[in-house]
Amino acid sequence: MIGAREGAFTAFRRVLARAMGAQPRVIVVPGRDVAVARGLDLIAAGLEPVASPRHANVLLIVGPLHPQLADAAATLYAQMPRPRAIVALGAENLTPLPPADVVCALSQEGLREATQALQERFAAGAFSETVKDFDAPALAVRVEYTCPMHPEVVSDEPGNCPKCGMTLVPKEAAAAGAHDGHGEKREHGANAAHAGHHGHGHQHGQKAHGGHQAHSGHETHGQASEATTYTCPMHPEIVRNEPGQCPICGMTLISSDSADSPGGHHGAHPEMGSDGSTGHGAHGKMDHSARGKMDHSNHGGMDHSAHSAGTDVPGIEPNFMSMVEMTKDLPASGDGLRMEWIDVPFGPFHPGLPGGLTLTLSLDGDTVAGAGLRGLARAAELQAMLPATLDDLRGALQGLSPHNAGFYVALLDHAVLAALGETTDLTVESAAIARLRLLGDLRWIAGLARLKGAIDLAARAEGLHRSLQIGHGEEIRAQLAQLCAKLQRAPVFRPIFSAKGGPGPTPAERLARMAQDIAAFADRAPAETAAPAHDMTGTGEAVVETGRGAARLKLTIKAGLVTDLQLVTPSQALAGHIAHITMHKELGEALAAVCLLDLDPWEVAQ
Amino acid sequence: MSAMFQYLVLFGLTVGTLGFVLCLYGLARSVGHRRAEAAKDVPATSGSLSRDPVWVRYHVRYYGYALLFLAFDMEMAFMYPWAVVYRQEGLTALLDMGVFLAILFLGLLYGWSQGAFRRQR
Amino acid sequence: MSAQLAFLAFFGAAALWFAVVVFRTHSMVRSALALLFSQTAVGAMFLVMQAEFLGVLQIMMMATEMSVMAIFMVMFMMDPGGLGAMEMTHQKKRSLWAGGLALIAALGVSWLGNWGPVATQLALPARQTELLGIELLGRSMLIFESAGLTILTAMIAATMVAITPLEDEPKKERHHGH
Amino acid sequence: MVIELLLALGIGAGLFGVGLYGALSQTNLVMIMMGVELMLAAALVNLVAFWRYLHPEAMSGQMFVLIVMTVMAVEMAVGFGVAIARFRSRGSVEMEEARELKG
Amino acid sequence: MSWLIPLIALIGAIYLLAVIEGWSLGGAFSLARPARAALAMIGQESTKTRKSDALFYQAGPVLLLVAGVLAVAVIPLAPDIILADMATGALFLNAALAYVLVALIMAGWGPNGAYAMIGGWRFLGQFLGYAMLIVMPITAVAMRAESLMTTQIVTSQAGLWNVFYQPLGFVLFMIAAQALIFLPPLDLPVAPGELAGGVEAEYSGPQLLVFRLARFVIILALAGAATTFYFGGWLGPVLPDWVWSGLKTMIIAAAMLSVGRFLPRLREERFLALCWKLGIPLSLINILVVGVLVLVVPV
Missing domain, CATH: 1.10.287 (Helix Hairpins)
Structure with a gap:
């Protein structure tokens, strides 16, 4: 086992190793919801799912590892205490993770086999005389040196600041290239730590104002590698390295330089008050750094700039650091207290959110002051395939999302039929779609229940999901109706399922829809359409109501090949509302609001 | 049982609990030491490597x-x-x-x- | 009664040690919890001095109150984590002198004074609580009620200065008046 | 027996000294309150010692302790209330900056 | 040797509780499961975060365990099977359990991790809610028993158990107990779904073992307290007295462990508002009702 703990196998260690293998505690990549979507039952297989990588000893990878999640999975693995094992179900390429200790098929049967195999692996290899450290490029840390007064001065070696002559202080940064393409991450690494200081307010001030624009506008940190980026004026979460159109609204992307005007920021984030000027960043940094400097006896004249008011007052110590100066430029909360904000990532493997979704919340205490979202969508790859045969396309769509692939395939079929000018048996089709929707609803309920800690409800929803997936529809129709009615009526769940406002269907509407679907669904997958003849040409559009809203697909077929394709999924639009619906909410509420949206990470832009 | 003896019992329980925990940690230590690896000492935040410090003025x-x-x-x-x-x-x-x-x-x-x-x- | 003396010295030393830590550590949470444990040690001293009710009360009350204090420390101190190791004192020398002089004066008064014979007999803990209750409802009744009034005053004062009243909550204008 | 009384009083004196030092030397309102708390704790130690070794029959001694505890709680509630108000208006609870306010 | 029996009983009860918890979570009843889990945790590496407060990080679980053990010490299993029959037992139980708060603040602050810190401060908020609800019902119990001694509180219920005498107090006490040991639906500081473990999130290996162990000890202390204060402790026909108190304690503890499965987590804001706007008035009413009953009905 590569994740073994160092040490020879003594009798005592052998006992411990057996115990570890007998009840593996797993952390699931990308998440338990994906395991449910794949029809897995972890508990029935004898595994104990846990919430934190510190509690786990097995990393369970369900399905192919999305390239965007590879680094995150490596982080998760690195944070697990040894001895630790990797189980890959239906996943092949795991880099940068070490090769899996157990590889099995992606099915409940495979999971059972994996559990058996794990027991043997632990018993035989939980301890090992020779152990190699795990390392991945994403985990590397680079120590850089920066001037406390001039954060733009960054050097790889210790020395003095060329501007003011102060001694440079070390700080941690993510190693170059570790997060290529993520200006945001880069920025974090660069700003983090200020030699152990809390330079936060400023970062958030910036971030909330313009997302990536502000960051890229601030790339004076000597990072020449950072190229100009292009972003949508309406959707700041869209950042591209080359000019083009916004995938959400179709507007022309503008380069980061031109987007840096304050007007643009405010337009993008109307929720930010005018009290926070765009100048936070600079101020916050000055103050924090001046603070850090206090202990290093070297302060000269710079102090006066940081607290001009304080110095004229007699009786004040020369090294006095003004807190007024420090706090005055921080954004104020509703109650007028200026505290510091922290950026806390929730995801991509957060137990309460859809696996793969990365929600980064700026928290003022435990209240959300800003939110950013990152998903896994690879819409560009679909475009790159074109022109493609229908079969290739169907295969690609099936791999596009573990949650909603069924809808995409149905969309494709409908669109092709529309293109060919044919009609389908709508009642059969809608019954099949209703079943797909029900599956989605059950995952949605299970996810919310997990987030809220209602284990029983989650287990029930997941059990029904499994049965429905296998196709015991008729037997469980009554149970489904019972569950749905309970959620609509039970007072304990009312606070969750009666939430009002927000984009997309409200939970009440969704439950009502679910009740209709329960009556209407049929145990049958949507019918596949035959490939169009070679000479077929036409344009077709199809719309399917998913649980979260309408998904639409528009395609053009020329000579039997699909030449143009536009897939619009509800998550894309919903994701744009994240900042709005979480603003000023308590952390738990905000997470619940995100969970209620039922975003599919595979549909949300990276 | 005099009151003083009860306090002694409570004090003894405290010391005994500490002793028990120390023994447990000693046993765990005998199994092996912590291995310093990249990113293992970064607080766990669901897979994102967040090196930002969090000890800030917290708004309750x-x-x-x-x-x-x-x-x-x-x-x-x-x-x-x-x-x-x-x-x-x-x-x-x-x-x-x-x-x-x-x-x-x-x-x-x-x-x-x-x-x-x-x-x- | 040498055991009593030994435990008194032990918990007294702990109380003093934690009291010193309060002002020596850079971490604000440590500072607050050091004060807490100092107070807990004082409570333990009360137990050793056979004031059971007061001792347990002190141990309980201070745990809660000082924990609440910790949160205010974290809210209002510049560097609550103490990683910056910044200096947060002024007039250190003068304060040291004042503290030292107060200590010597207090020691002088307490150790040079003639305390006369020391009591050896005292009520059992259960009886003590009962007597305290009788005292509370008897001679000290007005003191007890005035303590209630004091608490009421404190509650009103704290609310008045600290809480933004519901009517003129500036929330709406601040965040949405854009 | 009297040695225990003297020891308790000595510890009380020590706590008072430390508390006074803290109250005078700290720049932050919250830290100053911690000094005050320590001084009050010193008072508590002395009161209990006096009760125990001089007048164990008089429960008014214990009553006095309860009142001092009340004072501690009240002081904290009002002190923190003032701290919140000051922080809201000034962004700081540093005493140096209070002096600056006075001019 | 009278103190050895409660200790052995304590260890046995903890193990049984762990089995029950595994049963309710994992679905299968397995006697070996807790032992295996404990061994696995001993064999696991203990992690430590950088720039952390190592003292707090290490002290958190230990203080939690000490608080639990001291709380258990004043719970009587039978009239003479009790570790320390203090004159202020009921108050001491409170005092010991107040350190749960301190331990959680330490555990939350120590690792310098976001989830843990938020969890720790959340628990302080939760504490502000439940603190009064645990104190006031105990006062009402003490009024009837005329004593703070746990053994006397039990004997005072010979005529009628307190659960029938002051049901309102019992309900409030149980809610507060559930919040005190942060069991679902009041598991805000650990909140597996929201904070991925919260204060527990950074603990692994032996430290996690001590944390979990401490949690069981405190559950046991609270269930024992509920038995003592409301269910007449060892009082019961036929069976020996220690069996009665043990049985009652285990049933209450099992109920505490499993009730959260069926309820979604309460938000802190809501919990605090409920506790102060409804809970405190209700507990004052409870005291008033018990006050009148004590003076009027001679049970």
């Missing part, structure tokens, strides 16, 4: 409750000895504590009316 939203609690909490210092003699003292005790609690409850009502009992945003 329940300070309205906290302020009233600090004062109201004292009430129980008086209530326990009162409860013990309640039966002997009878109606006097009831009225006495009634007045005391009424006074305190006024404070709570005032705080309530001013919005101390809510999340401060």
Whole structure:
């Protein structure tokens, strides 16, 4: 086992190793919801799912590892205490993770086999005389040196600041290239730590104002590698390295330089008050750094700039650091207290959110002051395939999302039929779609229940999901109706399922829809359409109501090949509302609001 | 059992618990040492490698409750000895504590009316 | 009664040690919890001095109150984590002198004074609580009620200064008046 | 027996000294309150010692302790209330900056 | 040797509780499961975060365990099977359990991790809610028993158990107990779904073992307290007295462990508002009702 703990196998260690293998505690990549979507039952297989990588000893990878999640999975693995094992179900390429200790098929049967195999692996290899450290490029840390007064001065070696002559202080940064393409991450690494200081307010001030624009506008940190980026004026979460159109609204992307005007920021984030000027960043940094400097006896004249008011007052110590100066430029909360904000990532493997979704919340205490979202969508790859045969396309769509692939395939079929000018048996089709929707609803309920800690409800929803997936529809129709009615009526769940406002269907509407679907669904997958003849040409559009809203697909077929394709999924639009619906909410509420949206990470832009 | 002996028992339990934990840690230590690896010492945040420090001036939203609690909490210092003699003292005790609690409850009502009992945003 | 003396010295030393830590550590949470444990040690001293009710009360009350204090420390201190190791004192020398002089004066008064014979007999803990209750409802009744009034005043004062009243909550304008 | 009384009083004196030092030397309102708390704790130690070794029959000694505890709680509630108000208006609870306010 | 029996009983009860918890979570009843889990944790590496407060990080679980053990010490299993029958037992139980708060603040602050810190401060908020609800019902119990001694509180219920005498107090006490030991639906500081473990999130290996162990000890202390204060402790026909108190304690503890499965987590804001706007008035009413009953009905 590569994740073994160092040490020879003594009798005592052998006992411990057996115990570890007998009840593996797993952390699931990308998440338990994906395991449910794949029809897995972890508990029935004898595994104990846990919430934190510190509690786990097995990393369970369900399905192919999305390239965007590879680094995150490596982080998760690195944070697990040894001895630790990797189980890959239906996943092949795991880099940068070490090769899996157990590889099995992606099915409940495979999971059972994996559990058996794990027991043997632990018993035989939980301890090992020779152990190699795990390392991945994403985990590397680079120590850089920066001037406390001039954060733009960054050097790889210790020395003095060329501007003011102060001694440079070390700080941690993510190693170059570790997060290529993520200006945001880069920025974090660069700003983090200020030699152990809390330079936060400023970062958030910036971030909330313009997302990536502000960051890229601030790339004076000597990072020449950072190229100009292009972003949508309406959707700041869209950042591209080359000019083009916004995938959400179709507007022309503008380069980061031109987007840096304050007007643009405010337009993008109307929720930010005018009290926070765009100048936070600079101020916050000055103050924090001046603070850090206090202990290093070297302060000269710079102090006066940081607290001009304080110095004229007699009786004040020369090294006095003004807190007024420090706090005055921080954004104020509703109650007028200026505290510091922290950026806390929730995801991509957060137990309460859809696996793969990365929600980064700026928290003022435990209240959300800003939110950013990152998903896994690879819409560009679909475009790159074109022109493609229908079969290739169907295969690609099936791999596009573990949650909603069924809808995409149905969309494709409908669109092709529309293109060919044919009609389908709508009642059969809608019954099949209703079943797909029900599956989605059950995952949605299970996810919310997990987030809220209602284990029983989650287990029930997941059990029904499994049965429905296998196709015991008729037997469980009554149970489904019972569950749905309970959620609509039970007072304990009312606070969750009666939430009002927000984009997309409200939970009440969704439950009502679910009740209709329960009556209407049929145990049958949507019918596949035959490939169009070679000479077929036409344009077709199809719309399917998913649980979260309408998904639409528009395609053009020329000579039997699909030449143009536009897939619009509800998550894309919903994701744009994240900042709005979480603003000023308590952390738990905000997470619940995100969970209620039922975003599919595979549909949300990276 | 004299009171002093009881305190000794409690003190002994404390020391014994500490000893038990130390033994447990000693046993765990005998299995192996911690291996310093990349990113293992970064706090776990669901797969994202967040190196930002989090020890900042934290904004609690329940300070309205906290302020009233600090004062109201004292009430129980008086209530326990009162409860013990309640039966002997009878109606006097009831009225006495009634007045005391009424006074305190006024404070709570005032705080309530001013919005101390809510999340401060 | 040498055991009593030994435990008194032990918990007294702990109380003093934690009291010193309060002002020596850079971490604000440590500072608050050091004060807490100092108070707990004082409570343990009360137990050793056979004031059981007061001792347990002190141990309980201070745990809660000082924990609440910790949160205010974290809210209002510049560097709550103490990683910056910044200096947060002024007039250190003068304060040291004042503290030292106060200590010597207090020691002088307490150790040079003639305390006369020391009591050896005292009521059992259960009886003590009862007597305290009788005292509370008897001679000290007005003191007890005035304590209630004091608490009421404190609650009103704290609410008045600290809480933004419901009516003129500036929330709406601040965040949405854009 | 009297040695225990003297020891308790000595510890009380020590706590008072430390508390006074803290109250005078700290720049932050919250830290100053911690000094005050320590001084009050010193008072508590002395009161209990006096009760125990001089007048164990008089429960008014214990009553006095309860009142001092009340004072501690009240002081904290009002002190933190003032701290919140000051922080809201000034962004600081540093005493140096209070002096600056006075001019 | 009278103190050895409660200790052995304590260890046995903890193990049984762990089995029950595994049963309710994992679905299968397995006697070996807790032992295996404990061994696995001993064999696991203990992690430590950088720039952390190592003292707090290490002290958190230990203080939690000490608080639990001291709380258990004043719970009587039978009239003479009790570790320390203190004159202020009920108050001491409170005092010991107040350190749960301190331990959680330490555990939350120590690792310098976001989830843990938020969890720790959340628990302080939760504490502000439940603190009064645990104190006031105990006062009402003490009024009837005329004593703070746990053994006397039990004997005072010979005529009628307190659960029938002051049901309101019992309900409030149980809610507060559930919040005190942060069991679902009041598991805000650990909140597996929201904070991915919260204060527990950074603990692994032996530290996690001590944390979990401490949690069981405190559950046991609270269930024992509920038995003592409301269910007449060892009082019961036929069976020996220690069996009665053990049985009652285990049933209450099992109920505490499993009730959260069926309820969604309460938000802190809501919990605090409920506790102060409804809970405190209700507990004052409870005291008033018990006050009148004590004076009027001679049970």
